[in-house]
Amino acid sequence: MTDAPAAATADAVAAASADAYPRIVATLIRVTGDWTLAEDCAQEALTLALQRWPHEGVPGNPGGWLTTVARNRAIDVLRRASVERRKLAELAVLASTDPDPAPAEGDVVDDRLRLIFTCCHPALALEARVALTLRTIGGVPTADIARAFLVSESTMTRRLTRAKTKIADAGIPYRVPTGAALTERLPGVLAVLYLLFTHGYNADGRPAFADEAIRLARLLRQLMPGQGEVSALLALFLFQHSRRDARRDRRGNLLTLDRQDRRRWDHAAIAEGLRVLDGTPEDGPYALQARIAACHATADSADTTDWPAIATWYDRLAQVQPSPVIELNRAVAHGYAYGSAAGLALLSQARAGGALDDYPLAIAVEADLTARRGDHDQAAALFRQAAEVAPSEPERRALLDRAEESLRAAGPRGDRPRA
Structure with missing residues (x-):
């Protein structure tokens, strides 16, 4: 092992815990039946790592180290509590095995x-x-x-x-x-x-x-294998996750779907998603969402996206699983398929109940459709309004960038039409 500075140690603990923590908790719950004990032991292992790794160095197998410490802690607690011999014996066997084994085939x-x-x-x-x-x-x-x-x-x-x-x-x-x-x-x-x-x-x-x-x-x-919605959900995940490496520019700012470099998409994941989705029923909410995602994933460019098909899928999804957010996305689809006026009309209906008030995505959708209509000044104001309530810094920056683009599209102030 080598010395590790505090910041690097904290990063190592965070990375290890993302994978090891749920494994530790789930295994200890199975063996002990005690949720609190399982969570406490997992948390104590993370705390001990933060204390010891800066001095001893980060182990070669951080997840295995955390698993071993948590299981040993559970054994100590059970022994002191004089828990029945069966559980203690199971834990002893568990502690003697590989702390981070590979999953068995099948x-x-x-x-x-x-x-x-x-x-x-x-x-x-x-x-x-x-x-x-x-x-x-x-x-x-x-x-x-x-x-x-x-x-x-x-x-x-x-x-x-x-x-x-x-x-x-x-x-x-x-x-x-x-x-x-x-x-x-x-x-x-x-x-x-x-x-x-x-x-x-x-x-x-x-x-x-x-x-x-x-x-x-x-x-x-x-x-x-016979549950279509399970396959559809997996396909949906694969289509969405295929874009993970293309969602940000070099500055770390978020890119909307139409601005992403599709060469950076994970086309193997898209191909797997299409295979998984093939033959699944079309009536479930995840199946409908997966088919929408497939339309995006298989388009060569934003200009060749089959927006009328996406609008039709959203019409069906709104019937199967009505919600304000689905209605919002339906407005986007209709706006791109049939013009900004159609999209803005559906957006107005979706916001009528007040559920989307101050929802940043709803404001951003209105801004985008307004820009497509040609009113770039109003679009810029709406993008800035959405940025004010954005839930994260990357989203805020992306919306402010869109506001600046809209202002540039509007041209010099002297060239803009007067009210």
């Missing part, structure tokens, strides 16, 4: 997948299922989950605690269900994976979460 049911189905048990409220899995599997901070659900961090902490208590009190089994129970609980699992992917794909998200969502979606597809 093993599609790992601890994290079991834990997802446990978290998504129908005895829990939907919000509790999503929040608990994001926290336990994805390692998403409680504060971030609270913001997603528009509640305080203390409120979300209490909800998570109640959910874990209910799992323990109700004796909810730690396993992947079969038969009708599997079908019943699938929508909740897909919703969790979708949010997990989104948390990694967002402008300020952690890519490891998107990668984890794709990995788990692949596992789920192997487990449930």
